[in-house]
Amino acid sequence: MPAQDSQMMQFLGIMVTISLIPMAVVLVYMIRKGLKTGSQLQGGRTVTCPETGDEVTVEVDAKHAGYTAAYDSEEVRLTDCTRWPEKAGCRQDCVGEIKHEAAK
Numbered sequence: 001m002p003a004q005d006s007q008m009m010q011f012l013g014i015m016v017t018i019s020l021i022p023m024a025v026v027l028v029y030m031i032r033k034g035l036k037t038g039s040q041l042q043g044g045r046t047v048t049c050p051e052t053g054d055e056v057t058v059e060v061d062a063k064h065a066g067y068t069a070a071y072d073s074e075e076v077r078l079t080d081c082t083r084w085p086e087k088a089g090c091r092q093d094c095v096g097e098i099k100h101e102a103a104k
């Protein structure tokens, strides 16, 4: 391989490496944010049901929250509530309380 081709390949290798660094930084940021959000919202928690004013236990879909948080569009939704199945399909208005809590 002529010396000029070798230098060109070396230059291309450096350019590819340099262009991958920002992508790696963004990927690490997304993974950290997703994992942090997912672990913060994992497990059951007590909220006040806006419909009754009673305290109930709900469980957040932590995987979904973490995945959406990684893309800067965090969505909190529930996988369980002690008022379910009677109230399954409710609007999950108590989620606002959880979002407020998570933002602290």
Ligand code: SF4
Residues within 6 Å of the ligand: 047, 048, 049, 050, 051, 056, 058, 078, 081, 082, 083, 084, 087, 090, 091, 092, 093, 094, 095
């Ligand atoms: S999931 Fe529905 S029923 Fe359960 S606490 Fe939230 S708003 Fe109330």
